[in-house]
Amino acid sequence: MRLLHLADVHLGASCSAFGALAANRRRAILEAFRSLPDVAVDHRVDAVLIAGDLFDGPAPDGDLLAATRDVLRRFVDACVPVFIVPGNHDAVTLRLNPYREVARAGRVFVQGEAADRRWPLEDEEGRRLAEKHAVYILARPAFGEPVTVETDDGPLHVYGVAYDGAECRDPLSTFRRADAPGVHVALLHASVHDAPHWRGTGNALVTTGDGLNRLDVDYIALGDYHRHRPPEAFGGPPASYPGSFAALDLTEHGARGFVVVEVSPGRPPVVEHVDAGLRPVASLELDVTGCIDDIAVAEAAARSLSRSAIPTLRLVGEPAFPLDADAIATELRQRHGHAHVVDETRYYAAARLDELAERDTVVGHLVRLGRARIAAASDDEDRDVAQMALRVALRAMGAE
Numbered sequence: 001m002r003l004l005h006l007a008d009v010h011l012g013a014s015c016s017a018f019g020a021l022a023a024n025r026r027r028a029i030l031e032a033f034r035s036l037p038d039v040a041v042d043h044r045v046d047a048v049l050i051a052g053d054l055f056d057g058p059a060p061d062g063d064l065l066a067a068t069r070d071v072l073r074r075f076v077d078a079c080v081p082v083f084i085v086p087g088n089h090d091a092v093t094l095r096l097n098p099y100r101e102v103a104r105a106g107r108v109f110v111q112g113e114a115a116d117r118r119w120p121l122e123d124e125e126g127r128r129l130a131e132k133h134a135v136y137i138l139a140r141p142a143f144g145e146p147v148t149v150e151t152d153d154g155p156l157h158v159y160g161v162a163y164d165g166a167e168c169r170d171p172l173s174t175f176r177r178a179d180a181p182g183v184h185v186a187l188l189h190a191s192v193h194d195a196p197h198w199r200g201t202g203n204a205l206v207t208t209g210d211g212l213n214r215l216d217v218d219y220i221a222l223g224d225y226h227r228h229r230p231p232e233a234f235g236g237p238p239a240s241y242p243g244s245f246a247a248l249d250l251t252e253h254g255a256r257g258f259v260v261v262e263v264s265p266g267r268p269p270v271v272e273h274v275d276a277g278l279r280p281v282a283s284l285e286l287d288v289t290g291c292i293d294d295i296a297v298a299e300a301a302a303r304s305l306s307r308s309a310i311p312t313l314r315l316v317g318e319p320a321f322p323l324d325a326d327a328i329a330t331e332l333r334q335r336h337g338h339a340h341v342v343d344e345t346r347y348y349a350a351a352r353l354d355e356l357a358e359r360d361t362v363v364g365h366l367v368r369l370g371r372a373r374i375a376a377a378s379d380d381e382d383r384d385v386a387q388m389a390l391r392v393a394l395r396a397m398g399a400e
């Protein structure tokens, strides 16, 4: 059986870290999300699992809700059942429930809700209604009976939990495997920590590898952690994080997307990560020692970056000129639309500064004073400020 598993789409996220590209980014994420029904058909998956944080917040705007309903209707039309659990960003609470609005589309059912259509699985008759042409939003704080659908590759049983610490502290302990043939899958939004003393706060479910091991299933579809983590990384439980669907800020570098999972009863799952196709964030460390000026640094960076990348550049080394990170970012933005530059260079140690410090001039005095302040700094923050002050002063003096 093949499953398409995604999480942490964060529809509606501001993407403000992308600067001038933010609006673009929001559109691209929505477009990639809209393409998923076709992607699911192309990959010939039997079902789709969405493991929380589909929305960035508990009150998505009308456009996003309409787009989501449209996507879900297309899954239903394509006969691909969809299972969703809320995450910590789009949690179902007494006051806010983004999924109540989503469930206004036909054949979308939200559990534990007095919606127009009752949850179809409460009784014998209802259970017969559970079929492929539907979307199931598992919104209860504890595991119950799985939702069972008949797929081309046999029965699929999905168990889900919507974490609510006020209702159920330890939802994993409520898991009971149904005695039925087929593939059994657990769907949850949780951070997995292996240190037993680790304690979560707020509305996030925290568990450990041992906790996951208690789930007697063929696959555990997780959400929450924004980096892809394959089952091998768990060393035991058949779990995987797909990671964020698309980079949401400039720390989320590398391939982002979803996973396609091959699951068979009693066998370890085989997980393949698939890129969602958005422009990636590329993280690059560049040693600027030897560069003659800001433009040369920008050009050296550009040579190492693909044009489609959105760069986050960390500068190291000892430049022989008063480097201006903003000027380098401005240069890179022309080519990449947006760029973030972190300056970790050590100008104060450069040979050029040694030379300037020897001089009996205002600049020479400035360098000696600046270096003395850097040397006397009481902590890292103080040192950063002193280094920045020397650099700004030298630039103002035109000491190239």
Ligand SMILES: [Mn+2]
Pocket: 008, 010, 053, 087, 089, 224, 225
């Ligand atoms: Mn998330």
